[in-house]
Amino acid sequence: MDPDGSEQDPETKKYSSVCVGREEDIKKSERMTAVVHDREVVIFYHRGEYHAMDIRCYHSGGPLHLGEIEEFDGRPCIVCPWHKYKITLATGEGLYQSINPKDPSAKPKWCSKGIKQRIHTVTVDNGNIYVTLSNEPFKCDSDFYATGIFKVIQSSS
Numbered sequence: 001m002d003p004d005g006s007e008q009d010p011e012t013k014k015y016s017s018v019c020v021g022r023e024e025d026i027k028k029s030e031r032m033t034a035v036v037h038d039r040e041v042v043i044f045y046h047r048g049e050y051h052a053m054d055i056r057c058y059h060s061g062g063p064l065h066l067g068e069i070e071e072f073d074g075r076p077c078i079v080c081p082w083h084k085y086k087i088t089l090a091t092g093e094g095l096y097q098s099i100n101p102k103d104p105s106a107k108p109k110w111c112s113k114g115i116k117q118r119i120h121t122v123t124v125d126n127g128n129i130y131v132t133l134s135n136e137p138f139k140c141d142s143d144f145y146a147t148g149i150f151k152v153i154q155s156s157s
Contacts, residue, residue: 017123017130026050026129033065036131039146041120043131044069044089046076050122051089052131053078056145058094058116059085073110092117092140116141 020034026045033042033055040055042065057064062082070079070086072095077086086095094113100106118140121132 015135017132052120054142058141061145092119
């Protein structure tokens with residue numbers, strides 16, 4: 001039995017929504033951090049939309065909550081403050097610029113490394129912000145830094 005007295009399946013509980021704060025607070029700061037079922041996430045409010053992802057960068061564990069949001073190829077991305085990796089807010093794709101070395105007149109173009117950062121669902125209800133962890137079955141590079149010794153949010157206890 002869970003400490004809260006419920007007998008909910010632990011796997012189901014892991015993917016239940018958790019209230020992380022108030023809408024007016026995140027709109028002011030444009031970002032917030034939270035622990036959702038022992039997983040640290042960062043929630044961004046950017047251009048009227050909410051986005052949540054693992055707080056640590058997939059590349060080397062950089063603190064994404066300290067990064068800047070910039071647009072690349074028309075897509076808003078968080079730029080990791082450690083190594084400047086670019087991660088799309090909407091999909092978690094890693095972006096990079098590529099050029100064909102055999103074509104001297106080629107212009108660099110933006111390419112995707114695929115989904116590298118786990119994205120979570122954000123919902124708003126009655127002014128409250130809720131995050132539901134992703135239960136996508138694929139392995140994501142950011143999973144390595146998502147729990148355990150890599151925690152960045154200090155507990156208040």
